[in-house]
Amino acid sequence: MEVYTVTIATGTSEYSGTNNYIFVTLVGEKGESERTLLDNPGLDFCRGAVDQYKVTSPSPLGSVLLVRLEKQKYWVEDNWFCQYVKVEPPSGDKVLIFPCYRWLIGDVTVDLREGTAKTQMDDSLPQLLAHRKTELQERQKTYRWVTWAPGIPRCIEAKTEADLPQDARFDNEKRSDFEHSLQYALLELSLKKLAIRFGKSWNDLDDFKRIFWKxxxxxxxxxxxxxxxxxxxxxxxLNGSNPRMIRRCMKLPENLAVTPDMVQSSMAAGTNLDKELKAGNIYLLDYAILDGIPSNTIEGKPQYIAAPLCLLYQHPNEGLIPIAIQLEQTPGLDTPIFLPRDPPLAWLLAKMWVRHAEFQVFQLLSHLLRTHLVVEVFCVATLRQLPAVHPIYKLLAPHLRYTLEINCRGRTQLISANGIFKRVVSTGGDGLLILAQREYKVLTYHSLKPHTDFTDRGVSQLPNYFYRQHSLMLWEAIHSFVSGMVSLYYQSDHDVQGDLELQAWIRDISQEGFTECPNFGLSSKLSSREELSTLLAVAIFTSTVQHAATNNGQFDWCAWVPNTPCTMRLPPPTEKDLVTMEMIMASLPDVSQSCVQMAITWHLGRAQPDAIPMGQYTEDHFTEEQALELIERFRMELKEIEGHILSQNEGLQLQYLVLLPSRIENSITI
Incomplete structure (x- = not known):
């Protein structure tokens, strides 16, 4: 008689425990143990419990290949979240760890693999190969692709978050916090609207201070x-909520009616526009993608959209400053060039229109499309094509946590036909989808890599571009970490080419997830370790650093509504001398729209109470020592980057701390 010691850990989140029957069977090379009932229902497997049991086998099992867990109802159905199972052989050999990290729902049987990461080529036993195949077949039935709307990345088939499998859902604490936070923000919004309604409405810009409460x-x-x-x-x-819009301008666009004389007064002494263009000191914001986008109608009133061009100059003394703004793509008598020397209110309103365009582009394109929807493609493909024992599944799993649910909530609550964008944003309704479709047509894999993005935009030498400096440091750390992991499990490029599960994964990404994206430029095959490392680095960078850069500061830059208005209620001015404060106030969002903008950007941009910081892994998917050493080295590098960023910001009145690793989440959860 062989006696094995089995330790089972229950999850620590609310409702993780169970009072149902739990059985275990150890499956070895030479046979199976007795099917063993592990507890008296209701006494063990409590939330956070680590319970130990003895499991017997009439004869030696050899190497333990699988742990079979069974859950059966006792009186009432009670779901259970299992973290891991540990098995200590009677010989006293190394304790084996079987990661689980999943919900067992209903009367169900689950077979767990030992935690050593293995590709399909590492397995030879028919039993283990069959386990891989069965796991993927079940996942592919559960996680299915769907086209939510044509011309954007495909997503998970789920009409609402309630349709998602439990393993993809928020924990109860996360769900409660998310909904309480939203209700708190909307309650304060309602109180503000009530207070202002019985007072006066917007008359001047200082009135917006009245919605700065808690x-x-x-x-x-x-x-x-x-x-x-x-x-x-x-x-x-450079360092706001959309730091990747600016690009160097070596030659003025033909549709920008700016002459050197217009901007001469903004130039430093002894230079002119032509010299500064050649020197690479002129930059451009071009919102051509907004041209012709249909605008929203809110409570029966039309809203307005402009497609500005804004010229900026890297002044040797004043820093990066705007020097000319044209509010539409086609120059003409009704499209004046606004300049810093114009009447102050005219120049101010022109900048507001640029910032209004910024709100649309940053929320819908830089944030939603280029982080949330891009990462969802990786998430669905990973769940469909890589078994839990696969090293790439283990590597990506922490960076995909909660992404499916937050995206489902975004589709139903933010950008749906009656969502928040429809209620308060000028591109709400048909406009937001058309805008996303335009961006998707020109989206490239190349542009998701920070090095190439900065080079292509010609901004590698811009001073005080903290977003660039910090994101490049973090990219190098991520790429180095990922390359180490890839080298650990793939000894050669041939190993990458021969991994059929990995090749199915990249096909799912390129041919299913990014279908209808003609210029994306991602091959449907992986040929080398470097290709794989770069792709994984892009996925992790996008789900961590890039998302933090566009999400975490949105309240900072949007709470003061005139700085980044969500909508405009009057068309762009056609005559500079006719701009008045009354025109500005009538253009900016009204009381209700302003309160919603402030509430939602606070709700979405605030630090999450259950955030798992970048590089911290609460689930131990990897068990082998070499992998754990690489993770620890990655953490130490992130700690050094944290120190460098803090040191760089010492003494600065306006600090850029958005990309502190401790403030970057491991995955897109909000």
């Missing part, structure tokens, strides 16, 4: 004080 942040308040200043406008192009 929802506030140091940067939002700094923004409130400095938003009119040209240097601050330029700073936001």
């Amino acid at each position: 929802l506030r942040s140091p940067i939002a308040e700094y923004c409130m004080e400095h938003w009119k200043e040209d240097w601050f406008f330029g700073y936001q192009c």
Whole structure:
């Protein structure tokens, strides 16, 4: 008689425990143990419990290949979240760890593999190969592709988050916090609207201060004080909520009717526009993608959209400053060039229109499309094509946590036909989908790599571009970590080419997820370890660093509504001399729209109470020592980057701390 010691850990989140029957069977090379009932229902497997049992076998099992867990109802159905199972052989050999990290729902049987990461080529036993195949067949029935709308990345088939499998859902604490946070923000919004309704409506810009109650942040308040200043406008192009819009301008666009004389007064002494263009000191914001987008109608009133071009100059003393703004793509008598020397209100309103365009592009394209929807493709493909024992599944799993649910909530609550964007954003309704479709047509895999993105935009030498500096440091750390992991499990390029599961994964990504994307430029085959490492680095960078850069600061830059208005209620001005404060106030979002903008950006941009910081892994998918050493080295490198960023920000009145590794989540959860 052989006696094995079996340790089972139950999850620590609310409702993880169970009072149902739990059975275990050890499956070895030479046979199976007795099917063993592990507890008296209701006494063991409590939330956070680590329970130990003895399991017997009439004869030696040899190497333990699988742990079979069975859950059966006792009186009432009670789901169970199992973290892992440990098995200590009677010989006293090394304790084996079988990661689980999944819900057992209903009367169900689950077979767990030992935690050593293995590709399909590493397995030779028919039993283990069959296990891989069965696991993927079940997952492919559960996780299915669907086209939510034509011309954007495909997503998980789920009409609402309630249709998702339990393993893809928020924990109860996360769900409660998410819904409480939203209700809290909307309650304060309602109180503000009520208070203002019995007072006066917007008359001047200072009136917006009346919605700064408990929802506030140091940067939002700094923004409130400095938003009119040209240097601050330029700073936001570099380190605001959409830091990847700006690009170097070596030659003025033909549709930008700016002449050297117009901007001469903005130039430093002894230079002119032509010299600065050649020197590479002129930059451009071009919102051509907004041209012709149908605008929203809110409560029966039309909203307005412009497609501005904004010229900026890297001034040797004043920093990056705007020097000319044209509010439409086609020049003409009704499309004046706004300049810093114009009447102050005209110049201010022109900058507001640029920032309004910024709101549309950053929320729908830089944030939603280029992070949430791109990462969802990786998430669905990984769940469909890679078994839990696969090293690439283990590597990606922490970076896919909660992404399916938050995206489902986004589709139903934010961008649906009656969602928040339809209620308060100028591109709400048909416009947001058309805008996303335009971006998707030109989206490239190349542009998701930060190095090439900065080079292509010609911004590698821009000073005080903290987003660039920090994201490149983090990219190098991620790529180095991922390359180490890939080299650990793939000894050669041939191993990558021969991994059939991996090749099915890349086909699912390129041919299913990114279908209808003609210029994406991602091959449907992986030929080398470097190709694989770069692709994995892109997936992890996008789900961590890039998402943090566009999401985490949105309240800071949008809470002061005139700085980044979600909608405009009057068309762009056609005559500079006719701009008045009354026109500005009538253009900006009204009381209700302003309150919603502030509430939602706070709700979506706030730090999450259950956030798992980048590089911290609460689930131990990897068990082998070499992999754990690489993870620890990655953590140490992130700690060094954290120290460097903190040191760089010492003494700065306006700090850029969005990309501190401790403030970046491991996955897109909000």
